[in-house]
Amino acid sequence: MEYHDSEKAKEVASRVEAFMDEEVIPRERQALQNRDPVTIDEMRDFWEKAKERDLFAPQVPEEYGGQGLDFSDMLPSFEQVGRSMLGAMSIRAHAPQEGNMHTLEAVGSEEQKEEWLRPLVQGDISSGFAMTEPQQGAGSDPKMLKTTAKKDGDEWVINGHKWWTSDGYDADFLLVMARTDLDKHPYEGTSIILVPTDTDGVECVRDIPHLGHFDDLIDIQRGHAEFKFHNVRVPVENTVGAEGAGFQIAQMRLGGGRLTHCMRYSGMAMRSLNIAKAYIQHREAFGSSVSEKQALRHRIADAETNLHAARTMVRHAARELDRGEARVEVAMAKTFTANVTTEAVDLALQCCGGNGIGKDLPIAYFYESIRPFRIVDGTDEVHRRTIARDAFEDVNDEDLENIIQFDPELDKTDE
Incomplete structure (x- = not known):
């Protein structure tokens, strides 16, 4: 099908397709046939090959080591990497890393970008996104957020319980959603705070077993972790974006x-x-x-x-x-x-x-x-x-009037 993607989008997607067919899918087949999981060292080799082909991190601006594609232009490439379980990770475009990179690039401070975004793009560190909570906390209704962050001088003190934190088990830092002003509606009183996982009080409870966790295919600890935060202190400057704009x-x-x-x-x-x-x-x-x-x-x-x-x-x-x-x-x-x-x-x-x-x-x-x-x-x-x-x-009174004129029984205004 012709989707009238831009020439740039089609050109990059074509090169991503070739990379999948020549490098990634053959290794996937080997892993499946021989029960020979892909290691983190092999994944780093894929990253180097992706860099050589100008395919690495297509969603990230060039100044931070990516390809700097516009959002619409990178989508066809994401479709190509989806053909393999290893695909998105092989070009450093997998969730939640891709989303966290985008968040830090869009609203992070210059200090956060240098300390956390740049090494995150290169794969030197990993990250998780901590929003979902066990019952009765934030889930499908995120307004039920229970995790709190209270100011004590120039620090946030975070307490709460999260789970389904994507890639959390091996993360070097988390982007944590927490209520920072309980007097405001959650939409106005919630912030995102960057929390290094080696901070005192951060407890990684477990990596939750779940549908689609493939240790026999990828020998890299991924998944969705459960965390508890016990009086975790981080600088207020770790707020990502504006306070209250979580x-x-x-x-x-x-x-x-x-x-x-x-x-x-x-x-x-x-x-x-x-x-x-x-x-x-x-x-x-x-x-x-x-x-x-x-x-x-x-x-x-x-x-x-x-x-x-x-x-x-x-x-x-x-x-x-x-x-x-x-x-x-x-x-x-x-x-x-x-x-x-x-x-x-x-x-x-x-x-x-x-x-x-x-x-x-x-x-x-x-x-x-x-x-x-x-x-x-x-x-x-x-x-x-x-x-x-x-x-x-979009419903309006004229629509109702059109119905009433064909069914007088619906018009009870005189009664």
């Missing part, structure tokens, strides 16, 4: 992050369908190729159509985001893409039968990885709430 900053971070996730998972769905189509063309059953069975052909056609719609929707949302506010467009793109890519990977697994649930192919890994997308970065239900709220704002 929700606005998080929305900025998550809006773009949701679309990059959409593109990664679109790439994952594309590869899954390609594997499935190749498989059923060669697999014979009941006297002919499985690919000739009409039921499967129609399901493949539907999956390809829905995936095309999702890829188009994400690009539209990205253009709107580049122009400014795009909350509804992002919510629509995220919800729709999360569902159609999940369905596409599920179909691919079904097409491949026993080979689909086996882990010689990447589809089983994709299946585990993609299902959480309907929960992370905002559940389907939360995004539908946003879409519905916007939809009902």
Whole structure:
């Protein structure tokens, strides 16, 4: 399909595609076939090769070691890296590092950029994003945030309990969302604070076992950690962005992050369908190729159509985001893409039968990885709430009058 991406976007995406096909996917196949997980040293080798090809950290400005692509221009590259479980990490564009880099670059102080952003981009340090809390704390309703940060002189004193902190277990620092003014609504009284994980009082409780944690594929401790903060003291100057602007900053971070996730998972769905189509063309059953069975052909056609719609929707949302506010467009793109890519990977697994649930192919890994997308970065239900709220704002009295004139029983004003 031609999506009319810019020439720059297409050129870079083409080079990313070649990097995936020549370097990353062959190593992924080896890991799958030999149960030979990729190590952090090998990942650093990928980073060096990505730098040689001018593909490293495409989302980061050149002054900090990235490629400096505009948001819309980098999305096709994210789609290409999504074709491999190793892809996004291989060019240093994986979550949550990508989102944390963007946050520090956009609103961090110059000191924070030099001390934390520059080494983060290069992979010398790692980071986590700590927002979600156990019941009854912040989750789908982030206004329920319980973690607090109180000023004591020139320090914040942080107390709270977080979990599902992406990449937290091995993080060198966390971006922590905390209530900094309890007298204000959470939207105005919440801040993001940079907390080094070696600070006294930071307790990493555990790395939470979860769907899609692939120790047999990537021998790098990743996942989602649980933290407790016991009177943790950090300088007030560790506030990221303006004090009280935590929700606005998080929305900025998550809006773009949701679309990059959409593109990664679109790439994952594309590869899954390609594997499935190749498989059923060669697999014979009941006297002919499985690919000739009409039921499967129609399901493949539907999956390809829905995936095309999702890829188009994400690009539209990205253009709107580049122009400014795009909350509804992002919510629509995220919800729709999360569902159609999940369905596409599920179909691919079904097409491949026993080979689909086996882990010689990447589809089983994709299946585990993609299902959480309907929960992370905002559940389907939360995004539908946003879409519905916007939809009902367009209702007006003229619409009701048009209905009443055809159904007098609806007009009870005289009674």
